[in-house]
Amino acid sequence: MLMKNTRSNFDSNLNELKKLLLEMAYKAENAVKESIHALIEQDLEKAQQIIDGDNEIDRLDHEINDKAILLIAKESSVATDLRKIIVAIKTSSEVERIADNAVNIAKAVQHIGKEKLIKDIIDIPKMTDLALEMLSDSLTSYYGDDVVLAKKCAEKDDKVDEMYGELIRELFGYLPQNPQAITQITELAYICRYIERIADHSTNIAENVIFLVTRKESI
Template sequence: MDRAHTVKSFDEEIHQLRSLIGQMGGLAEAQTTDAVDALLRRDADAAMEVVARDGQIDALETEAEQLAISMIALRAPMADDLREIVAALKISAMLERIGDYAKNIAKRVPVLTQAAPIGPAVIIPEMARAAATMIRDALDCYVDRDAELARAVADRDQQVDDFYNSLFRSLLTYMMENPHHITPATHLLFIAKNLERIGDHATNLAEMVFFSVTGQQLGDRPKTDNTATIAPEND
C-alpha cells in the first residue's frame, strides 16, 4: 500500500471518528435538555422516550471505541495523531456517562408527576441550560480544535456548582419545613446531582480537548460542592 493511500485512509478514519463523537455529543446534549423538559412539563411518556434513546449513545460509543482501537493497532499513529485518538476514546466514554445521567434524570420524572410541584425546583431549568450549553461548547471546541474555548468551558463549571449548592440548600430547608414532601424533594436532589455531574463531565471533556490540541494539561480545578457542610437556610 503506497503512503499517499495510507495517509488518505487515516484521514478518512479520523474524520469518521470525529463524526461519531459529534453525533454522541449532539445526542447527549439533547438527552439532557429533553429529560429536564419532560420534568418541567410533568410528562412521564416523554421521560420514558429519553430512557429508551439511551441505547443510541451506547451504540455510538461502541462504534467509536472499536474504530479508535483499530486505528491504533493498524495505523501505529504517533504524536498529535495518537493524542487525538486517545482523547476521542476518553471523550466518547464521558459522553456515554452524560447520557446515563440524563437517563437517570428521566427515570425520576414519573414519580415526580404524581407529586405537587416544589418551589425550589425553579433552579433546575437554569442549571440544566448551563450544563447543556457546556456540552455543546465543549463539542464545538473538539470540532474546531479550539484550546482557548476549551479553557473557557472548563472555567464555567463553577456556575453549575453554584446552582447545585443553592438548590441543595433550598431543598434541605424545604424538606425540614414540609416533611410530607421529603420523597419528591429527595428525587429533585438526585436530579440536581446528576446535572452537577453532567457539568463535571462536560468540563472533563473540555480539558481533554485542550490536552489533545496542545499536549498540555489544564491542571486541577477547584471544586465547590460544599453540600457536606451546608445547613438549612434560616428565616
C-alpha cells in the first residue's frame, strides 16, 4: 500500500510539472506567432508587449525547476523516474529559449521600426510555421512518449536549415542595390536565425524524448 501511495504521489507531481510545462509552451508558441505578426504589421507596440510578457514565461521556467528539484529531494526516485524529471527540466529550458528567441525577433522588429520593408514578408512566416510545427510535434511526442513522432520532428530540421540558407542568400542579395538598407537586411537575417534556432530547440526536445524512451542520446 505504501509503495502504491508513493507511486501515485510521484505520478501526480510529475503530471503537475507537465501541466506547467504545457502552459509555458503555449505562451512561448504564442509569443513566436505574435512576434512574426509584429514584423509583418511593423507593430512596435505589439513587439514591446512580447518583450514585457517574457517575464511570465521565465517565472514558469523557475517554478518548473523548483518543483522538479523538490520532487527529486522528496521522492526516493528510481532511475526511470529521475530521467523523467531531468527530461522535464531540459524541455522547460528549451521552451524558455524558444521564448527568448521570440523576444529577440520582437527587438529586431523595433530596430527596423517603420522603415519601408525591402521585400514582402512571405517566406519568413512559412519558415516560422514549419519551426512551430516542429515544436508542436516535439511536445506531442514528449507527452505521449512517441519516438516515431520525435524522429519525424527532427527530420524536419533539415528543411528549416535549407529555408534559412535560401533566405540569407536572398536578403544579402539585395545589399548591392540597397546599401542604405544594411540595418534592415541585417535585422531580417537575425530574425531568420532566431527562427532557425527555434527549430533547433524543438529538435532538442525531440532528442530528449528519444533518450527518455530508448535510453539512446542520438537520433
